Structures are given as C-alpha cells and as structure tokens.
Amino acid sequence: MTTTQLPPTPGRRVAAPAPAAPPNKPHRRPRYLREQLSGWAMIAPAAALLLLFVFLPAILGFGLAFTNARLVSPRPVEFVGTDNFVRLFTDPTFWRALLNVSYFAVVVVPVQSGLALAMALLINKKFRGVNFFRTLYFLPVVTSMVVVSLLWLFMYRKDGLINEFLSAASFGLIDGPDWLNNPATAMPAIIILSIWQAAGFHMIIWLAGLQSISGELYEAAQLDGASRWHQFRYVTWPGLKHTRTLILVTITIQALGLFDQVSVMTQGGPLDSTTTIIFEAVRSGFKQQETSYASAISLVFFVLVLLISAVQRYLTREKD
Template structure:
C-alpha cells in the first residue's frame, strides 16, 4: 500500500519535475559546459578552452566591482528594506481606521513595472531640473543638490534607495500578515504585567515574527543580489562601473561583447554564490527555529 501511494505521488509530481529539469537543471548544466568553451553566439564551433574563461574573470575588474556593488545592495535591502517594511507593518497594524488605504499605498510601488520605476526616478533624480533637486532648492537646502545618478559618490546609494522603495511592499504585506496572526492574549497578559511598548515588541512581537522574518529576509536578499532592470534603466551600470551589478555584467558580456563562454563562467560563479548564501540563510533559520 505504501509503495503504491509513493508511486502515485511521484506520478503526480512527474510533470512538475519534468518542467524543472527542462527549464532549470538542463540550462544550468549547459551553462557549466559553456563556461569551458569559447563561443560568440553565432558560430557553429565552440572550441574547448578549459579554465581560460575563469582565468579571464579572475582579472576582470568590472565583474569584481559588480560583486562588491551587489553586496552593498544586499546589505541595504536586508537592513533598510526589511526595517522599513516592518516599521510600516507595525504602524498599519496599530490603527483601526484607514488600514485598507495605507495597505494599498504602501504596497503600490510593487505593482509598477521596472521600466516605469526607472523612468520615474530618472525624472525625479535628474541633475538639473529634477524634482528632488528642485525641492531641496525650494526649502533652502540647495547645498545638498547632487547629480544623483551621475556622481560616482552618490549613484550607488541612490539606486539602492530606489530598489528599497520598489521592493518594500512585498515584505510589508508578509510582516502585516504575521502581525495579525500574533495571539492578542499575549499582549493582554503583557499589558496586565505593566510592560511598555518596547518590551512587548521585544518579547512578544519579534519572537512571533521569526518565521516570517526569515522568509522576508531571504527573499529580499536574493532580490537585491539579482537586481538587474532597475540598474539597467537608471544608470546602465554607470557612471563608469560604480553601479554595475553581476546580472548586468553577465548580460553585457554575452549580448554586447559576444563572449558567451566568459558570460557563462560569470553565471556559474555568481549562481554558486547565491546558492551558498541561500544555504547559509536556511541553516541560520533552522538553527533559530530549534533554539
């Protein structure tokens, strides 16, 4: 009976497993093989070059600069993105009137397309007549005006801020759902004990949100590390390579420089880093759930 049940279960899973194998595992294996070849994307021949592509990447300053930049995006998304999303969820959960309105407004950025967000912030952050610089001038803070997307010193933080604004809605909804699942009896008992708001958050809200926090953190971190469209539309990796990210570097290597072998090698290195990060995050999540 158990064997039959297992066979039936695998039969139901077979279509999904087949699709995963066709569209995920097979391309991944092909990318690994291509990383040891030299191919321009159109030639019939793709000669085997061994580790030459990896040796090329080892000295590629653009790719490693993109890895440093995406680490910055990951830290900003993890800390600022999750912090803002949690703060908004706490604020909305604490009110009774207008909750639907604020929930809609806070989630609204997430429904916009990457191109719309890029064009919107290109207009807002324009160096001359941009809205942000005009507002700073209007309130007497003209000394803070910047070429937000053209100055190497501020371009990366500016794009990171756009990313946080664009992606905080998803974390906000998950945190809000988690807050609404916290038993009200815990807060009532804590209030009878004379605890303040910070103590209730620290000893009730935060522990109860641990599973949601782990999920939101992992998804936000992976989204930040795989950022592509926002950077491409806003800066295309510039000025210089100060906002270059690995996904855009891989895209340029393949479809601009026509070096598919080295682009595949970049993909393997970057994909391996993402897998390692996911394993570490899941291990930390499992350790926290057992403690």
C-alpha cells in the same frame, strides 16, 4: 418439516459456525491509477515549462562555462577548461561588480526590512482607512520595475523633481547633483529607489507574521504592566522568528540579483560604479557575444547565492 435442535451433550465440544464469506470488494487499482494519471497530467504543463526554461538552460550554461562558445561565431565550440574562470577572477570589473553588489546588499537588507516592519506595525491596527494605507504602501510593488525606474530616472535628472524640490526648500541655497552621472551618488540613488519599490512586498510578509501571534500573549503582557516596547521586545520579536528568516533570505537574494534598475538608469556607469554581477553577465553574453564567459559569471553567481543562503540558514536555524 421442522427440525428440533437438541441441547449439547455435557462434555461434548460443539463446532463453531463457519465465518461468513467476506463481501466482494470492488477492485480499486484502476481508480488509483486514474487518479495518479490525472495528477501527472495536471502537473505536466508546469513541469515541461520548468524543464524547458529552467533546468535545460541551467545545464547548458554549466557546460558552456567550460568552452569558448560565442553567440555568433564561425569557429567551432571547443573545450577550454577553466580559462573563463581564470579570466573572471583576474578581471577588475568583476571584483568591482562584486563590491557594488555587496555594498547594495549591506545597505538594503537592514534598511528595507526595518522599514517594511515599521509599515507592517502601523497598519496592523483596526482603524478607519487602514485598507487604503495598505493599498498605498503596496502599490509600488505591483508597478513594473522598468516603469518605476523610468519614472525615477526623470526625477534624478539635474533639472528633475528632486533637485527642484531641494532648491525650493532651501530657497536656492542647495543645488542638487546630477544623481545618476556622479559615481558618488549613483548607487545611493538606486538604493533609495529599490527600498521604496520593494518595501511594500516585505511589509505584507511581516504583516502575516504579526497576525499569526496570539492576542492572548499581548493581553498577558498588558496585565503584567509591560510597556509597548517590552511587548514588542518579548512578544512580537520572538514571535516573528520564522518570518525574520524568510525576510532575510528573500531580500538578500533580490539584492544580489540587482539588474533592472541598473539596466534602465545607468547601464553600469558612471565608471562602473553601479555595475553588478548579473548586469556584467548580460552585457558579456549579449552585447559582447561572449556566451561562455557570461555562463562562467552566472555559475559563479549561483554558487555565491547558494553559499550566502546556506550561511544565513545556518545562523538562523532553530537551536535546541
């Protein structure tokens, strides 16, 4: 039977149809929890390793710096307050190590960054064999610093390759020194090695910064008649602002942490001319078994790096 819908009577309000019931949505809470658990499970191994080998040793080292703990000792560990720091700041070896590290950083930071930038500019071109030169420049970086130090150790000997080359090039007039056993040449020799080994790494960072600069800027500069120097000064250099900050911070931290070259080549000598803060901490902690004193050195080194990084970050910050 069919019902006929009557037209609405004038002046009479017709009720609106009831809204349809929303469809039943699946409950997404369990899926969200599963995703969260999967994420935590993925980062758990890395987090456990960081906790075990980074955070816990850092906390333990901070606590040991205020004790008299030794690596092997029958005496119980006792709290001694700031005795280790008083001894540290009155130790001439520490101040000599700080001077050596400062000398190393002052030379390495500008020279290595400048050399890496020059290398990046050279290979930031499209020409035949560019990949070969990129590989050649980067090859020392992938070589272990211990292996590189051993290689240069033989080159720096009195009868090594460098002195043989100097003698041959000067027809026997120049007799090269014993580079690593002379206090005047030991640190410069390590500086040359360090710059050669790490310049390729920072070259890659400079290259990434160069390739992020738009080519339209160079085209506009060429249309305005800008020379290559003006293109570098007004286009390339400002475009590398953030890259400069990264390069500055990374090279400085690496320079302050100088250890491998010294440990392999000079053992801090001759006459402490190549002793560094990290090397002094390792020597005190393992060879002299003064764990607490080594922890104090490490804590001071951490604060020093933190302050220098903060100052660099402040000086290179973006200004309105």
